[in-house]
Amino acid sequence: MTLTPDLPAGVPAVRLKGRYIAPDGTPLSGTVSFAPPSVLTLPESDIISTTAAKVTLDGTGYFEVDLIPTDAPGMSPARWSYQVTEKLKGTPPRVFHIMLPGGTGTVDLADIAPVSPYAGNYLPVAGPQGAKGDKGDPGDVTLAQLDALEARVAPRPQEFTQSTPSSQWTIAHTLPYRPAVVVYDVSGNEIGGSVEYTDPTTVTIRFSYAETGSAVLH
Structure with a gap:
């Protein structure tokens, strides 16, 4: 435990x-x-x-x-x-x-x-399974409707690419909360940086040296 x-x-x-x-x-x-x-x-x-x-x-x-x-x-x-x-x-x-x-x-x-x-x-895993309920009527929800529902309930991660070397990346996003940020170099290795939440829709990442790569906001 x-x-x-x-x-x-x-x-x-x-x-x-x-x-x-x-x-x-x-x-x-x-x-x-x-x-x-x-x-x-x-x-x-x-x-x-x-x-x-x-x-x-x-x-x-x-x-x-x-x-x-x-x-x-x-x-x-x-x-x-x-x-x-x-x-x-x-x-x-x-x-x-x-x-x-x-x-x-x-x-x-x-x-x-x-x-x-x-x-x-x-x-x-939550615990023991409860009693089985009655079978409901078949639904007619499409995959596109399920995708739209998921996007409203749990917004999809947003990606950002920094192609020009810079020690400061400024990222605008549309997520309705303060996102977690994962940063990668051009080889796909996770790297560290100082993440600042400049305002509700902007994230700033600072590095000791100029970097290129990508970031994923969850």
Whole structure:
């Protein structure tokens, strides 16, 4: 079981757990991160949080983590959500947002994570299967309609290419949230850079040296 260190005394917490497996039951490996707003303050506990919590799946594809509730008293900002980034071996990264109200005990990520209506190659396990319901009438939804639905529920990643060497990349996007950013050089290797969220629709990446390559915003 993977469990992060305990939160400081006096800081409220919600325990979040989850397990990832392939359709054949094989446990998946990788990391899941939970990012609050860039600066989160809890004056009553004299705490400032400025980074994401990251967990590594254990040998069974399982994790547990204690996180600050999204509605903790006196917290600033008062209304926000966690940006969840899944990086699992053999699957493309996935980004979505969740709320974790206090007083909810232990929460299973499979119960609150959004699910694509028809795509995906891994399975978050929630627990025992319930009773089988009655068979519904056949539907007439087309693949194009499903694609449109998925685009509204979970916006598709956006790609950016920097063909001219530069130590600063400025990227405009249309995602309705602060995106996670993965940067690659021209050979396809992931590289690091300082990511700044200039405004709600612009991301700036700074490097020590002029770079060319690409970025994917999730």
